[in-house]
Amino acid sequence: MSTTTVERAEAVQLRVMENAQWNKPVYETSGLNLWYGTSHALKNIDLTIHEKEVTAIIGPSGCGKSTYLKTLNRMVELAGNVTISGNVTFQGGNILDTSMPVELLRSKVGMVFQKPNPFPKSIYENVVFGPKIHGIKNRTILDQIVEDSLKKAALWDEVKDRLHENAYGLSGGQQQRLCIARCLAVDPEVILMDEPTSALDPVSTNKVEELIQEIKEDVTIVIVTHNMQQAARISDRTAFFLNGEVIEYDRTNTIFNDPEDPLTYDYINGRFG
Amino acid sequence: MEQAEVMVHVEKRLNRRLMSNKIGRFVFLLATLFGLFVLALLLYRVVSEGWSYINWSFLTGKLSTDPNRAGIFGAILGTLWLMAVVAPVTMILGVATAIYLEMYARPNKLTELIQTNIANLAGVPSIVYGILGLTVFVRLMDLGNVVLAGGLTMSLLILPIVIVASQEALRAVPSYLSEGSLGMGATKWQTIRSVVLPVALPGILTGAILALSRAIGETAPLVVIGIPALLIPLPGSIFDKFTVLPMQVYYWTLDSSLVAEYANLAAATIIVLLLVLLLLNSIAIVVRNKFTKRF
Numbered sequence: 347m348s349t350t351t352v353e354r355a356e357a358v359q360l361r362v363m364e365n366a367q368w369n370k371p372v373y374e375t376s377g378l379n380l381w382y383g384t385s386h387a388l389k390n391i392d393l394t395i396h397e398k399e400v401t402a403i404i405g406p407s408g409c410g411k412s413t414y415l416k417t418l419n420r421m422v423e424l425a426g427n428v429t430i431s432g433n434v435t436f437q438g439g440n441i442l443d444t445s446m447p448v449e450l451l452r453s454k455v456g457m458v459f460q461k462p463n464p465f466p467k468s469i470y471e472n473v474v475f476g477p478k479i480h481g482i483k484n485r486t487i488l489d490q491i492v493e494d495s496l497k498k499a500a501l502w503d504e505v506k507d508r509l510h511e512n513a514y515g516l517s518g519g520q521q522q523r524l525c526i527a528r529c530l531a532v533d534p535e536v537i538l539m540d541e542p543t544s545a546l547d548p549v550s551t552n553k554v555e556e557l558i559q560e561i562k563e564d565v566t567i568v569i570v571t572h573n574m575q576q577a578a579r580i581s582d583r584t585a586f587f588l589n590g591e592v593i594e595y596d597r598t599n600t601i602f603n604d605p606e607d608p609l610t611y612d613y614i615n616g617r618f619g
Numbered sequence: 620m621e622q623a624e625v626m627v628h629v630e631k632r633l634n635r636r637l638m639s640n641k642i643g644r645f646v647f648l649l650a651t652l653f654g655l656f657v658l659a660l661l662l663y664r665v666v667s668e669g670w671s672y673i674n675w676s677f678l679t680g681k682l683s684t685d686p687n688r689a690g691i692f693g694a695i696l697g698t699l700w701l702m703a704v705v706a707p708v709t710m711i712l713g714v715a716t717a718i719y720l721e722m723y724a725r726p727n728k729l730t731e732l733i734q735t736n737i738a739n740l741a742g743v744p745s746i747v748y749g750i751l752g753l754t755v756f757v758r759l760m761d762l763g764n765v766v767l768a769g770g771l772t773m774s775l776l777i778l779p780i781v782i783v784a785s786q787e788a789l790r791a792v793p794s795y796l797s798e799g800s801l802g803m804g805a806t807k808w809q810t811i812r813s814v815v816l817p818v819a820l821p822g823i824l825t826g827a828i829l830a831l832s833r834a835i836g837e838t839a840p841l842v843v844i845g846i847p848a849l850l851i852p853l854p855g856s857i858f859d860k861f862t863v864l865p866m867q868v869y870y871w872t873l874d875s876s877l878v879a880e881y882a883n884l885a886a887a888t889i890i891v892l893l894l895v896l897l898l899l900n901s902i903a904i905v906v907r908n909k910f911t912k913r914f
Contacts, residue, residue, distance in 0.1 A: 421802060426726065453804030463795040465814055475813070479805045525799070532803065 369396040372536060372566045373418060378432035380413060382425060387413045389590040391432070395536075400558060400567045402581035402598065404574055406618065410590040411570045415538050418568065419455040420448045437535075453480065456529030458539040462521035464513035464528070469496075469505050472513050472524055476532035491531050498564075499527035500557050519550020526557060530565075537561070539569040543576065555580050574614060578602050586610045665893075669886025677887060681851055682862075686880035691888055693853050697766070697861035698835060698895070700854050704770025705777070705834050710827055712774070713781030717823075720782075721789040722811055741779035748776040749843030757844055764845040766857040772840045777830040784826020788819040821910040828903035832896050838865045864892045 373395035380388035388410050395401050395418075403411040416422035417434060420441060434441050441451055453476070464472050473492045474482075482488060492509065496502040501523045505516070513524055522542060529537050539558075543551040558567055558580050571577050577584050578598060585595040586609075594601060594610040605611045612618060680690020716737075724730040752772025762768040792815050800810040816823075846862050848870045854861040871885035 419802065421798065424798065424801070449804045449806055451804070452802055457802035459795060459798065459802075461795055463799040465796060465799065466818060475800070475805075476803045479803065479809050479813075528799075528803065 369399055371395065372397045372436065373568075374433070374435040375414075376433045376435075378414075378417065378434060379430070380410075380417060380422065381429040382413075383427050387590050388417070391592055393585060393592055393595055395566060395568055396583070397566050398562055398564070399582040400562050400569060400580055402577035402584045403568065403570045403587060404572075404577050404584060404613075405587035405593075406613070407572075409587040411587045412540055413590075414587065415540055415568060415570050418536070418538055419452050419457055421452075421457065423448075453532055454534055455536045455538060456532065456534040458522070458525050458529060458537060458542045460541045461545050462518055462525055464516070464521050464524050466512065466514060468510045469513050469516070469524060470509040472528050473531050475528060480532065495527040495531040496524075498530050498561060499523045500553065500560070501527055517550070519546050519553060522546060522550065522554055523557060526554070526561070530561065534565060536566045536568065539567060541570055541572060544572060551576075574602075586613060588613070665886045665889050668883050669888070669890050672883050672887035673890060677884075678891070681853070682849060682867075683851075684849065684878075686878055686884055689884055691864065691867055691891065693850060694862050694864045694867040694888070695891070697854050697866075698863045700766045700857060700859075700861055701770050701773060701863055702831065702835065704767060704857055705773045706827075706831060708771065708774040709778055709781045709830065709834075713778055713827065714785050714823060716778075716782045717785030717789055718811060721786050722807060722815070737779050737782050741783060744839075745776055745837055746839040746843060748772055749840030751775065752840055753843050753845070762858075763860070764847075765859055766854055766861045769841055769844055769846070769861065769863075770857065772844060773834045773837065776837065776840060777834050780830040780833070781827050784830070785819070785823045788822025788826065789815060791822060792818045817910075821907040824906045824910070825903050828899055828906070832899045835863075835896060835899070836865050836892065838863075838869050841866055842869070864888055864895070868892070 371394045373393075375391050375393045375395075378388055378391040378393075379386070391414060393414075403415065405411045413422055417430065418436075418441075422428055422430075430442055432442065436446075436451070437454070439446055465475065467475075470492055473495050474488045477488060477491050482491075493502065493506075496505060501520060504520060505524075508515075513521060516524060522545075526537070526542075543554050546554065555576065558569070561567070569577075569581065581598045583596065584598045584601040586593045586601065586605075586607075588609060594605055594607045596606075601610060602614055605614060676688075677690050678695070679692045680688065682691070682693050683689040720730065720734065720737075724733075749772060752768060752775065756762050756768035756771050757764055760768075796814050796818065797810050800814045801807070805813070841863065846866045847860060850860060850862050852859070868885045868888045871881040871888065875882035875885065
């Protein structure tokens with residue numbers, strides 16, 4: 347047995363040990379395939395998302411990372427003409443069979459979009475949107491939810507004096523944090539973020555990243571990003587997607603410093619993408 | 620060398636290009652003025668013939684064969700009653716249809732067929748709707764030539780317009796808004812009610828009010844249904860016989876060879892009708908501006 351083989355065996359064992367320390371799984375994806383019409387967008391995806399961690403999904407445009415993210419709350423079906431097969435287990439059930447209503451799934455799994463999309467309503471009405479659709483009408487409770495959610499989203503101090511003004515008066519970065527507050531208002535298990543800072547300036551991006559670090563104490567976050575530095579800064583695990591396949595999925599540290607697959611190495615180092 | 624050649628061309632063609640631009644401008648201005656001129660002429664004739672006949676007793680008086688005693692209160696009331704049927708029927712049916720087609724219907728052959736038919740129905744001559752109304756509402760349902768039958772017929776006539784306008788308004792709502800709502804776990808109906816409809820409302824209302832103004836001025840379907848030429852009792856409910864402003868214009872114009880002053884009464888009625896339309900269109904604009912600001 348040569349030294350390199352021993353080293354490799356040790357490395358593998360180390361990884362196995364690390365894996366044992368992973369938080370308990372929230373999403374377990376196995377054999378997931380997805381077609382838009384005849385175009386095969388996701389190919390045999392096996393991926394496990396862990397609780398209260400930030401999982402980043404990176405990869406070049408068109409690699410299926412957004413598609414995968416939107417499969418997790420079944421928003422992908424809005425595109426129409428979508429065929430899905432495989433298993434995505436969330437809270438003990440396969441979300442792809444229709445036994446769990448999408449409305450229930452999406453109440454537990456919030457989503458933040460690429461472009462900030464607050465509703466053309468007041469800041470207050472935006473935050474209480476979720477609680478209200480679930481039938482909470484009590485003003486005191488709603489007031490409390492607004493304050494808590496905006497505080498968690500680090501927006502309270504900036505907007506507490508103008509809660510009843512239109513959300514469109516906020517800056518882009520504030521709007522995106524409002525959208526995060528809107529998600530937090532229903533106390534979700536998971537928040538899916540689809541390139542949430544790609545439309546924001548560096549200062550606002552920084553604020554959103556700090557916010558992600560804070561809220562991961564309470565929620566699991568899956569974030570699709572084009573920005574590799576961002577993935578390296580904020581995520582615990584990173585999945586590298588290419589042409590609809592998961593090339594590599596590991597601790598962010600490993601992916602960025604010691605990737606197993608040469609394709610990952612090339613992408614991280616800007617050889618393509 | 621090449622550039623010099625291009626410049627020669629540029630100079631040679633420049634005068635021609637500038638000239639055709641000027642001619643174009645002149646032709647377009649002429650086309651605009653033609654329309655404006657005819658419209659102004661029409662307005663001038665109507666106002667000069669009818670203005671002096673508009674007074675309080677004309678507006679509040681009942682119909683009469685005597686031009687000096689004739690009033691259009693019955694026609695005004697009839698128009699209002701007709702609108703009281705047409706407005707709710709078209710708004711409810713039109714918006715509901717648009718919501719179904721735009722938000723719920725799967726894009727398949729059947730939806731496509733319905734869609735094409737609605738677009739075609741908007742182009743069907745109004746007299747055809749009159750025949751339909753006569754057959755279905757007046758005779759088959761045995762309503763008689765009352766406000767309800769006329770209103771339902773008129774509703775059918777403008778329904779395609781309201782549907783198409785509402786569909787366009789719904790389609791114009793950015794998809795990221797409805798995605799935001801659906802992503803929160805809202806049902807489709809909750810999304811429509813609390814996010815999509817408020818944003819689409821100005822467009823829907825504008826379309827509906829413009830369609831209503833068309834219904835107010837329409838006569839052909841009512842001629843077919845049978846509107847009495849000289850109706851003295853005022854309509855008090857949707858089950859009463861009625862007449863409307865444009866019908867009154869039609870009958871007075873028809874009989875103006877017998878009594879010359881009827882032409883003036885017709886002109887005066889046209890003025891009232893135009894004012895009502897102007898009022899409705901202003902409401903459409905105010906409503907649109909009021910709701911647009913909120914977005």
